[in-house]
Amino acid sequence: MSNPVLVEVLRGELVESAHRGAVCVVDADGATVLALGDVAQPVFPRSAVKAFQALPLVESGAADRYRFGDQELAIACGSHSGEPAHVTAAERMLARAGLDASALECGAHRPSHHPSADALVRAGRAPSPLHNNCSGKHAGFLCVACHLGVDRHGYVAPEHPVQRAVRATIEELTSTALGEDRCGVDGCSVPTWAVPLKNLAHGFARFGTGHGLDAARAKAAARLRAACAREPFFVAGTGRFATLAMERLGERAFVKGGAEGVFCAALPDHGLGIAVKCDDGAGRAAEAVAAGLLIRLMKLDAGERAVLGRFARPVLNNWNGIEVGRVRPAAAVLNDTVS
Amino acid sequence: MSNPVLVEVLRGELVESAHRGAVCVVDADGATVLALGDVAQPVFPRSAVKAFQALPLVESGAADRYRFGDQELAIACGSHSGEPAHVTAAERMLARAGLDASALECGAHRPSHHPSADALVRAGRAPSPLHNNCSGKHAGFLCVACHLGVDRHGYVAPEHPVQRAVRATIEELTSTALGEDRCGVDGCSVPTWAVPLKNLAHGFARFGTGHGLDAARAKAAARLRAACAREPFFVAGTGRFATLAMERLGERAFVKGGAEGVFCAALPDHGLGIAVKCDDGAGRAAEAVAAGLLIRLMKLDAGERAVLGRFARPVLNNWNGIEVGRVRPAAAVLNDTVS
Numbered sequence: 001m002s003n004p005v006l007v008e009v010l011r012g013e014l015v016e017s018a019h020r021g022a023v024c025v026v027d028a029d030g031a032t033v034l035a036l037g038d039v040a041q042p043v044f045p046r047s048a049v050k051a052f053q054a055l056p057l058v059e060s061g062a063a064d065r066y067r068f069g070d071q072e073l074a075i076a077c078g079s080h081s082g083e084p085a086h087v088t089a090a091e092r093m094l095a096r097a098g099l100d101a102s103a104l105e106c107g108a109h110r111p112s113h114h115p116s117a118d119a120l121v122r123a124g125r126a127p128s129p130l131h132n133n134c135s136g137k138h139a140g141f142l143c144v145a146c147h148l149g150v151d152r153h154g155y156v157a158p159e160h161p162v163q164r165a166v167r168a169t170i171e172e173l174t175s176t177a178l179g180e181d182r183c184g185v186d187g188c189s190v191p192t193w194a195v196p197l198k199n200l201a202h203g204f205a206r207f208g209t210g211h212g213l214d215a216a217r218a219k220a221a222a223r224l225r226a227a228c229a230r231e232p233f234f235v236a237g238t239g240r241f242a243t244l245a246m247e248r249l250g251e252r253a254f255v256k257g258g259a260e261g262v263f264c265a266a267l268p269d270h271g272l273g274i275a276v277k278c279d280d281g282a283g284r285a286a287e288a289v290a291a292g293l294l295i296r297l298m299k300l301d302a303g304e305r306a307v308l309g310r311f312a313r314p315v316l317n318n319w320n321g322i323e324v325g326r327v328r329p330a331a332a333v334l335n336d337t338v339s
Numbered sequence: 340m341s342n343p344v345l346v347e348v349l350r351g352e353l354v355e356s357a358h359r360g361a362v363c364v365v366d367a368d369g370a371t372v373l374a375l376g377d378v379a380q381p382v383f384p385r386s387a388v389k390a391f392q393a394l395p396l397v398e399s400g401a402a403d404r405y406r407f408g409d410q411e412l413a414i415a416c417g418s419h420s421g422e423p424a425h426v427t428a429a430e431r432m433l434a435r436a437g438l439d440a441s442a443l444e445c446g447a448h449r450p451s452h453h454p455s456a457d458a459l460v461r462a463g464r465a466p467s468p469l470h471n472n473c474s475g476k477h478a479g480f481l482c483v484a485c486h487l488g489v490d491r492h493g494y495v496a497p498e499h500p501v502q503r504a505v506r507a508t509i510e511e512l513t514s515t516a517l518g519e520d521r522c523g524v525d526g527c528s529v530p531t532w533a534v535p536l537k538n539l540a541h542g543f544a545r546f547g548t549g550h551g552l553d554a555a556r557a558k559a560a561a562r563l564r565a566a567c568a569r570e571p572f573f574v575a576g577t578g579r580f581a582t583l584a585m586e587r588l589g590e591r592a593f594v595k596g597g598a599e600g601v602f603c604a605a606l607p608d609h610g611l612g613i614a615v616k617c618d619d620g621a622g623r624a625a626e627a628v629a630a631g632l633l634i635r636l637m638k639l640d641a642g643e644r645a646v647l648g649r650f651a652r653p654v655l656n657n658w659n660g661i662e663v664g665r666v667r668p669a670a671a672v673l674n675d676t677v678s
Contacts, residue, residue: 002341002359009599009620011523014533016383017599017620020341020359044355107658121460132658184350185663194353260348260356280619281348281356319446319471324524 046258075136081237082111205273208266414475420576421450544612547605
């Protein structure tokens with residue numbers, strides 16, 4: 001048995017490639033609104049749950065102690081492009097706790113934002129851990145460790161108090177017991193815990209509504225959502241889907257992707273959570289599905305639909321700028337009547 | 340109905356992503372030796388058939404007229420990384436026909452080889468069409484046009500004499516009629532023609548053996564294969580699979596990938612042609628399958644198996660260099676008995 005095709009990639013009029021996967025949309029009570037494919041299958045949410053991983057930062061009091069504003073909270077939830085403002089925001093978070101980049105255990109990689117990567121090359125500088133797309137999340141973890149007064153070294157290990165708090169948070173949000181058999185190591189060295197897609201969607205419905213959460217967690221979730229809505233540049237970066245979608249939609253949609261074809265969203269006004277996993281790990285497909293689902297599920301004006309439509313049905317141009325194909329979400333993603 | 344899983348991507352011990360697709364191995368008579376999935380489905384071969392596209396360069400006499408050696412012929416068959424030696428080889432081909440980079444209609448992109456891309460940035464230079472991975476192929480097309488005495492402008496159009504010759508060559512090698520309904524525009528603006536996977540594999544069996552080809556074509560194919568075996572750096576580049584495989588295996592294997600998850604190979608000693616298409620377009624999967632098939636089908640020594648094994652079962656490391664997962668071809672790819 002296989003999951004359905006969620007996205008087709010056309011070259012001219014022929015389907016050149018196709019992406020299968022699963023989609024789940026649930027309400028805050030956990031009732032399924034839309035399910036395509038095997039939504040019981042555990043998936044590694046990767047960076048899609050950075051906002052869940054940031055809840056202890058707010059709930060512990062660390063965010064207040066270190067006077068974090070919207071930019072700091074947004075980048076703690078973000079996978080940024082390594083642009084200069086991202087680097088300085090992560091650096092600022094660390095400085096508030098008396099730390100610098102040397103405390104980060106995420107590893108270094110080039111900025112995904114090409115002009116920023118080129119600027120480093122021109123300056124003869126190697127990328128630092130601050131350029132890692134996860135540096136805001138990691139700065140948040142370090143601040144939690146400092147605030148709790150525990151040894152910050154090894155804060156990426158599953159047994160470290162910070163990761164234990166993160167795991168407990170994800171377990172509660174998703175109603176899923178996360179044992180060692182569900183644990184993988186993420187690109188930035190922290191644990192990533194495999195969660196059934198339906199439970200992941202339920203977690204986002206709760207995160208978006210506060211429904212079923214204790215008052216402190218509901219308040220922390222609302223604070224993170226508001227921060228991301230006000231500073232969406234810090235969740236992703238120039239020209240990227242999450243940034244442009246939240247710039248346009250504000251608090252009406254929290255959207256966040258993860259590596260290997262994951263995309264999650266919370267639609268507070270509709271009381272819905274969304275989780276998408278493309279079987280093959282393709283980000284191009286997950287993004288098109290996520291954009292398509294927002295168009296399908298939200299009440300949008302023409303301008304909003306146009307912004308999302310560029311990500312739902314991107315045109316593929318070749319090196320000469322000639323249109324050679326397009327990406328098209330399947331009818332099951334776009335057209336089915338919401339039950 | 341869906342194609343089988345060809346490759347699994349594990350994070351820790353859990354399958355995080357999986358790639359479906361089709362595989363066909365045939366002999367030079369067109370008899371199927373191995374078939375997984377729908378091998379009758381037409382697929383765009385993209386750059387995997389650059390060697391077929393280079394046959395008119397040799398058959399027309401252009402390669403002799405312009406005194407092309409192994410490097411020029413290999414890069415005409417190649418998808419290079421934009422390293423300095425690649426750029427100068429393509430430039431040399433053009434100069435032999437009295438042309439320069441301004442004649443290329445492939446468009447420009449950054450070298451895929453990071454140090455070469457960085458060197459351009461440091462020099463404050465934009466990538467030129469010579470850096471396009473297809474510049475050797477395009478230089479070959481231009482040389483054919485000049486040799487034939489036809490207008491070189493618009494040599495990328497389907498109706499241009501050069502592309503008509505290329506189409507006829509692919510039609511004959513693959514026993515496939517290529518009408519307009521099979522035509523897409525490739526990344527470098529030339530036509531790419533959709534061919535059933537089995538016919539594509541048959542084309543490579545013929546290319547590798549000369550069986551069923553007229554004497555001139557068989558000789559041209561052997562010349563291109565020998566050139567690629569002697570100068571495999573010009574088919575791909577530093578550290579890449581096609582280059583390392585052919586460095587190690589010489590004329591025993593001609594291997595060439597294409598965009599969107601295509602990989603083809605010819606095994607002359609075994610009289611076999613191989614074609615792989617991953618449904619989702621994933622290059623990581625196509626490469627692992629191709630490497631796995633070479634291990635399965637060829638008689639290899641331990642050193643050869645080790646070189647190919649690094650591509651068949653690559654280890655995935657994160658930004659800290661920690662092993663977080665691996666890529667694993669499915670049992671159906673590796674273990675089935677060859678019929």
